[in-house]
Amino acid sequence: MAQAQAAATSVTLTVNGESKTLDVAPWETLLDVLRERLHLTGAKKGCDQGQCGACTVLVDGRRVNSCLQLAVMRDGCEITTIEGLGEPASLHAMQAAFVKHDAFQCGYCTPGQICSAVGMIREGHAETAEEIRELMSGNLCRCGAYTNIVEAIEEVLAERNAPKLEAAE
Amino acid sequence: MSNVHPYVGRAQPRVDGPLKVSGLARYSAEFAAEDMVYAAAVPATIAKGRIVRIDASAAEAAPGVIEILTHQNRPDMPEEDKPYKADMVAVPGGPFRPLRDERVVFSGQPVALVIADTHENARDAATLVKVEYESETPTVDVGDARDGAYEPPEKRNGIPPPPPPRGDAAATFKGSSIRLEEEYRVAAEHHNPMELQATTVEWDDGRLVVHNKTQGVNNPKNYLCSVFGLDPASVEVVSPFVGGAFGMSLRPLYDLTLAVMASLKLERSVRLVLTRAQMYTMGWRPDTLQTVALSAGEDGRLTSIRHEVVQATSQYEDYQEPTVNWSGLVYDCPNVTLGHKLAKLDTPTPSDMRAPGATLGLFALETAMDELASKLKLDPLELRLRNYAENDQNDGKPFSSKELKAAYEQGAERFGWSKRSAEPRSMKDGRELVGYGMATGCWEAMMQPHGASAALTADGRLEVACGTADIGTGTYTILSQIAADAFSMPIEEVTALVGDTRLPMAPVEGGSWAAASAGNAVRLACAALKEELVKRARGLDDSPLANASADHVVFRNGRITLVSDEDVSVSYADLLGAAEGGRIEAMAKFAPDKDFKEKFSSFVHSAVFAEVRVDEELGVVWVERIVSAVAAGNILNRATARSQILGGVVMGIGMALHEETVWDRRLGRIVNANLGEYHVPAHADVKNIDVIFVEEKDEANPLGVKGLGEIGIVGAAAAIGNAVFHATGRRIRHLPITIDKLL
Numbered sequence: 076m077a078q079a080q081a082a083a084t085s086v087t088l089t090v091n092g093e094s095k096t097l098d099v100a101p102w103e104t105l106l107d108v109l110r111e112r113l114h115l116t117g118a119k120k121g122c123d124q125g126q127c128g129a130c131t132v133l134v135d136g137r138r139v140n141s142c143l144q145l146a147v148m149r150d151g152c153e154i155t156t157i158e159g160l161g162e163p164a165s166l167h168a169m170q171a172a173f174v175k176h177d178a179f180q181c182g183y184c185t186p187g188q189i190c191s192a193v194g195m196i197r198e199g200h201a202e203t204a205e206e207i208r209e210l211m212s213g214n215l216c217r218c219g220a221y222t223n224i225v226e227a228i229e230e231v232l233a234e235r236n237a238p239k240l241e242a243a244e
Numbered sequence: 245m246s247n248v249h250p251y252v253g254r255a256q257p258r259v260d261g262p263l264k265v266s267g268l269a270r271y272s273a274e275f276a277a278e279d280m281v282y283a284a285a286v287p288a289t290i291a292k293g294r295i296v297r298i299d300a301s302a303a304e305a306a307p308g309v310i311e312i313l314t315h316q317n318r319p320d321m322p323e324e325d326k327p328y329k330a331d332m333v334a335v336p337g338g339p340f341r342p343l344r345d346e347r348v349v350f351s352g353q354p355v356a357l358v359i360a361d362t363h364e365n366a367r368d369a370a371t372l373v374k375v376e377y378e379s380e381t382p383t384v385d386v387g388d389a390r391d392g393a394y395e396p397p398e399k400r401n402g403i404p405p406p407p408p409p410r411g412d413a414a415a416t417f418k419g420s421s422i423r424l425e426e427e428y429r430v431a432a433e434h435h436n437p438m439e440l441q442a443t444t445v446e447w448d449d450g451r452l453v454v455h456n457k458t459q460g461v462n463n464p465k466n467y468l469c470s471v472f473g474l475d476p477a478s479v480e481v482v483s484p485f486v487g488g489a490f491g492m493s494l495r496p497l498y499d500l501t502l503a504v505m506a507s508l509k510l511e512r513s514v515r516l517v518l519t520r521a522q523m524y525t526m527g528w529r530p531d532t533l534q535t536v537a538l539s540a541g542e543d544g545r546l547t548s549i550r551h552e553v554v555q556a557t558s559q560y561e562d563y564q565e566p567t568v569n570w571s572g573l574v575y576d577c578p579n580v581t582l583g584h585k586l587a588k589l590d591t592p593t594p595s596d597m598r599a600p601g602a603t604l605g606l607f608a609l610e611t612a613m614d615e616l617a618s619k620l621k622l623d624p625l626e627l628r629l630r631n632y633a634e635n636d637q638n639d640g641k642p643f644s645s646k647e648l649k650a651a652y653e654q655g656a657e658r659f660g661w662s663k664r665s666a667e668p669r670s671m672k673d674g675r676e677l678v679g680y681g682m683a684t685g686c687w688e689a690m691m692q693p694h695g696a697s698a699a700l701t702a703d704g705r706l707e708v709a710c711g712t713a714d715i716g717t718g719t720y721t722i723l724s725q726i727a728a729d730a731f732s733m734p735i736e737e738v739t740a741l742v743g744d745t746r747l748p749m750a751p752v753e754g755g756s757w758a759a760a761s762a763g764n765a766v767r768l769a770c771a772a773l774k775e776e777l778v779k780r781a782r783g784l785d786d787s788p789l790a791n792a793s794a795d796h797v798v799f800r801n802g803r804i805t806l807v808s809d810e811d812v813s814v815s816y817a818d819l820l821g822a823a824e825g826g827r828i829e830a831m832a833k834f835a836p837d838k839d840f841k842e843k844f845s846s847f848v849h850s851a852v853f854a855e856v857r858v859d860e861e862l863g864v865v866w867v868e869r870i871v872s873a874v875a876a877g878n879i880l881n882r883a884t885a886r887s888q889i890l891g892g893v894v895m896g897i898g899m900a901l902h903e904e905t906v907w908d909r910r911l912g913r914i915v916n917a918n919l920g921e922y923h924v925p926a927h928a929d930v931k932n933i934d935v936i937f938v939e940e941k942d943e944a945n946p947l948g949v950k951g952l953g954e955i956g957i958v959g960a961a962a963a964i965g966n967a968v969f970h971a972t973g974r975r976i977r978h979l980p981i982t983i984d985k986l987l
C-alpha cells in the first residue's frame with residue numbers, strides 16, 4: 076500500500092436523531108458516508124452526479140441530493156434518511172401511502188422519492204397533480220411508477236390539508 | 245383465521261413493500277463484509293484498437309491502493325470461449341471477457357481494475373492509470389454498416405428465426421395499387437435501471453457469497469464455476485432485491501467477473517459498483533433499420549407484407565432478437581416475406597431490453613398500418629379488425645386464447661376513440677393540436693421449467709421458495725398469494741424467498757415467463773407439501789386421520805381437517821413437533837406442457853390508445869393520456885400487474901419522444917452516457933395512464949397466467965407516433981420524435 080491517507084476532518088452529523096462524529100476525507104460525499112460508513116443504505120446511488128434523485132435525503136428538513144454534498148460541508152447538520160422517517164412496523168404517512176398505491180416496483184428510486192415528497196410538501200408549493208409532477212421531476216423512476224407516486228403524494232397532501240380546511244370553516 | 249376470498253386476483257399490496265419504503269431492502273452494493281476492499285474499473289478511451297502500454301505507477305503510488313489488475317498481470321483464465329458460454333442467455337459468438345488481452349472492442353471497455361481500501365481511493369487511482377493505445381477507425385452506426393449486413397449463420401438459442409416466406413409477397417406487392425414501402429428506425433436505447441450494476445463478493449476462507457445484480461442467481465453461479473473453476477459447493481449467489489434491470493442483467497456482466505477475479509486474487513471481500521457512464525458499456529437495445537412494405541385491396545384486407553430488418557450487433561457476438569416475426573403473426577395475410585440481418589459495430593453486444601424485438605418490430609408494422617389506414621381513408625382500428633388473425637398466421641396453430649377483439653373494443657370505449665375526427669390536423673384545443681393514435685401490441689406467453697419448495701416452519705409459518713428473481717415485477721407477492729390460497733392462510737403468515745442459489749433451481753427472470761413458471765411451481769410445491777402433511781398425519785400414533793387421503797381433508801386454521809367431519813383434525817403444530825428440525829418441506833418441479841404447446845400458440849395481446857398534444861410553434865409533444873387494454877390471461881395481482889403495464893407504457897413514452905443513445909461516429913464513443921443527457925421519462929412527462937385487463941381464459945398452465953412484464957411497452961411508441969401524425973399530419977418514422985424532427 077502506498078503513502079498515508081490525506082488528513083481527515085472530524086465531522087459531527089445528527090443522523091436520524093443520533094449524533095455521529097466521524098473523521099472524513101474532504102472529498103467524501105454525504106451519500107458515500109451514509110452508505111459505506113454508517114451503513115444507512117436506504118439512500119441510493121443511481122448516478123452520483125445529481126441527475127436522478129435516488130440519493131435524496133433531508134438536511135435540516137430540506138431535500139437535497141446527497142451525492143452532491145461533501146460530508147464536511149454538512150458538519151453540525153441534521154440529516155434524515157429514509158430509515159429515520161419510519162420503519163416497517165411504524166411507517167411514515169408517505170411510506171404507507173407508497174405501499175397502498177403501489178408507487179414503486181423495484182424500489183430503488185423509492186427512498187429518494189419519499190424523502191423528496193416529504194421535503195416538497197414542507198416547501199408548500201405543491202397543491203395540484205400538475206405541480207407535484209413538476210416539483211418531483213428531479214426524482215427519476217425507471218420502473219415508471221409515476222402516476223402511482225403522484226396519487227400517493229396527493230393522498231398525503233389531502234390528509235394534511237383536511238384539518239386545515241375544517242379549522243377554516 | 246382463514247381467508248374465504250382468495251388472494252389471487254386481488255390488488256394485494258406488495259409483501260416486500262414495507263421493506264422497500266423504509267430503505268431496508270438490500271441491493272447488491274449494500275451488503276457489508278468485514279475487511280472489504282473497493283474496486284474501480286478503468287475505461288478504455290478508444291473504441292477499437294489495442295493497448296500498447298499501461299503505466300500504472302502513479303496509480304500504484306496513490307493512497308490506499310492495494311492492487312491493479314490488467315490483462316498483463318491478471319490471474320490465469322481459460323483461453324477458449326466455451327467456459328464463458330456457461331450463460332443461459334448466451335448468444336452465438338465469443339463472449340466479452342474483461343482483461344482478456346490487449347484488444348479493445350468498444351469504448352469504455354474496462355482495461356484495468358484498481359483495488360483500494362476505500363471507494364474514493366479506488367476511484368481516484370483509476371484516473372491515474374495511463375494507457376497508450378493504437379487506435380483504428382470504429383464503426384458505430386448501423387447505417388454505416390448496413391452494406392455488410394448478413395444473415396446470422398448460427399441462430400440464437402430460444403429465439404425463433406423469421407418463419408419461411410408464405411405466398412408471393414413481392415409479386416403481390418408489385419401488382420397492387422394500394423401499397424406503401426417505408427423505412428423505420430428506432431434509436432439505440434439503454435436500459436438505465438436506477439440501480440447501478442454492482443457486485444459485492446464476501447470472501448470467507450475460500451468460500452464466496454456473491455451479491456451480484458442479476459435477473460437470476462443461477463446464471464452468475466454457473467458462470468463463475470465454469471470460468472474460475474470453482475466448486476459449486478463453495479460459491480453461492482444471493483441477490484434478494486434487484487433495482488430494475490429490464491433485461492440488462494440477464495447475462496453475466498463484467499462487474500461480476502472483475503469483482504470475483506479480484507476477490508480470489510486478494511483473498512478478500514471486494515465491492516465493485518459501476519458508474520452510470522459504465523452502465524453504457526454493456527447491453528443496449530440495438531439500433532435497427534427496418535423496411536416494411538404493405539399492400540391491400542380496396543376492402544382494406546392486407547394482400548402482402550414484407551418486413552426486413554438490419555439490426556446492430558457487436559464485432560464479437562451475433563445478438564439476435566425476434567423483430568420481424570410479429571409481422572407474420574398478428575394479421576391475416578396470405579403473402580408474407582420476413583428477413584432479419586445483422587450489421588457489426590464496434591460497440592458492446594446489444595442485449596434484451598423490455599420486449600426485445602417486439603417493441604421495435606411492432607413499432608414499424610403498426611406505424612405502417614396507420615399509414616395504410618390513412619391511404620385507404622379507413623379508421624385505423626377498423627383496419628386492424630378487418631385483418632384480425634383468428635389463428636397464428638406463422639404456423640397455422642389456433643391460439644390458446646386471444647381476446648384482442650375485446651381489448652380493442654374496451655380500450656376504444658374507455659378512450660373515446662369514436663370522438664376522433666378522421667382528418668389529420670382537425671382536432672385542436674386552444675393553440676395545441678390534438679391527436680389520437682392507436683396500435684396493437686403482442687408478446688409471446690412463455691414458460692420455463694422451474695423448481696420450488698414449500699415448507700411449514702417451526703414458527704408455524706408457510707415458506708415458499710424459488711431461485712427466480714423479483715426485479716420489481718412483484719414475484720414475492722404473487723408467490724405469497726398463491727401459497728396463502730393453497731393453505732387458506734393469511735398472507736401475513738407466508739414468507740416467499742427468491743434470489744438465492746440455495747433455493748430450488750430456476751432460470752433467469754425474463755421474457756415475462758416468471759409469473760406463470762414460478763407461480764405454477766409454487767402451486768405444485770404447496771400441493772406436494774399437503775400430500776406430505778397428510779402422510780405424516782396418517783402416521784401419527786392413534787391418528788384421527790389414519791385413513792384420510794388428501795382429497796378427504798381441508799387445510800385451514802393451522803389444521804388438517806376431515807371434510808366429512810369438522811371435529812376430526814390434526815394440527816400443524818403436532819406434525820411439526822414430531823418432525824425433525826421442526827420443519828416439514830416438499831419440493832416440486834413445474835415444466836410447461838409440451839403437448840399443449842404442440843397444439844396451440846400462446847400470446848399476450850394489447851390495444852394501446854394515445855392522445856397527444858402538440859405545440860407546433862415550439863415543436864413540443866405531450867402525451868396527454870394512454871389507455872392500454874391488455875389480454876393476458878388470468879391476472880394474479882391487479883395492483884402489481886397494473887404497475888407492470890404502467891412501467892411498460894412509460895418506457896414506451898420514452899422510446900417515442902425522448903430516448904436516444906448518441907455516438908460520436910468519429911470517436912466511437914457515446915456522448916450522452918448519463919441521465920442528464922439521455923432523457924428517461926420524468927414525472928412531468930407522464931400524465932394519465934389507464935390500464936384495462938380484459939377477461940381472458942387460458943389453459944396453457946393451471947394458473948391461466950400469461951405474463952405481463954413486456955406487453956406494456958409493445959405498441960406504445962407506435963400509438964404515440966400515430967397520434968402525432970393525426971395531430972400534425974407529419975409522419976415521423978425515426979424515433980424518438982424530438983423537437984427538431986417536428987419543427
Ligand code: FES
Pocket residue numbers: 119120121122123124125126127128129130131140141142143
Ligand atoms: S445519486 Fe445523487 S442524484 Fe443520482
Ligand code: FES
Pocket residue numbers: 178179180181182183184185215216217218219220438487488716
Ligand atoms: S421503483 Fe424502480 S426505479 Fe422507481
